[in-house]
Amino acid sequence: MPKYIMWGTYCKDVLEKRAPYRQDHLDGLAKQKESGVLITIGPTKDVTKVFGIYEAADEAIVHQLIENDPYWKNGIWTEYFVKEWIQAV
Template identity: 30%
Template structure:
């Protein structure tokens, strides 16, 4: 099954909202991990965004999942880039 790298971009204007909705956002992420759709995720240390790695059937599935993110619902993500990723070495390589 393909892996998709999703890059979120955040701005300083959404810090307060992200702080407020972070528990709900992380509960949503944990549910995806439990379901086997999300491999890992985490913010960039500089606060500019986050990386999420999904393993799902296709890009349409990723898009369906992303609209359910509380951060997306609350308009706390400035930009989203989702691309299929092909790991050739390491922990996620086939």
């Protein structure tokens, strides 16, 4: 199955603004991880960017997962892009 990377950007003051949505966000990610579609995801150390790796039948599924996430719906993630990724090693 194809793998995809996601790079995104967080809003300003993310640590404060994410608080009301954080548990729903984490619960959703846990379900994606359990189903096998989410390999890993997390912020950069400075909490300005987010990086994720997904394994899905097609890119549309990844976009749907991202755009249904509470962080996207509530402006915590302000932009993102997805690229198909070839794992060499």
